[in-house]
Amino acid sequence: MISDEIRxxxxxxxRGISLEGTSDRCTTVRSILIESFGASSTVKREFESRSIIKEKQAEFLERYAQKSGIWLESLPSNTEYITRGGESMIYLAADKLNVLKVNDAIYYATWTEYFNSLILHNLLFPNTAYSLLGFIKSDGNLHAVLQQPFIxxxxxxxxxxxxxxxxxxxENTKRQDYYSKEFGLVLEDMHDENVISRQGLLFFIDTVFYIMTV
Structure with a gap:
């Protein structure tokens, strides 16, 4: 059950409000995006029209990352490529305890929506929480480099x-898509490859959240 604090x-x-008392990089980046570009819910028919905003956000994030010391010229050493999963290139980290996911937010109309999704994941599924290592450019496009426990x-x-x-x-709405009426959240594509079972516990390793109301 979701606790009152998480709720x-x-x-x-x-509501597009910055989270206070939280200092992780995902939350920090979301806050500066909201301050600079505002907050909005997901309207899928507007996906293409928001591409200009996403491009401006990518330029903004590149400058921010360089200024903040989280711009990466390459991935950390001794990482091992595993596979491509959905929107991410996935690597095994050198410590063998984590994976790195290199993601260009292709499923999202804006980078704000992407970081909303990451933080929603971290709040609801803390045993597979993402941490932001930084940003990198690949094939001319901005990518976030995330770390997640290897399950x-x-x-x-x-x-x-x-x-x-x-x-x-x-609520299960269709196939493997879900909707929370309380929060106006859509959680898509929760098929068995995106959730790992171990010793009776479920580990959600790949989620896509959309906020459908503000």
């Missing part, structure tokens, strides 16, 4: 995924 933070994200286990059963999400207020 308040979720509501603040949905080994079995693919989760769809019924178990549905039960856990339903317990937390997410």
């Amino acid at each position: 308040q933070k979720l509501q603040n994200i949905v 080994e286990g079995e693919q989760a059963k769809l019924s178990d995924i549905k039960d856990l999400l339903s317990f937390n207020g997410f």
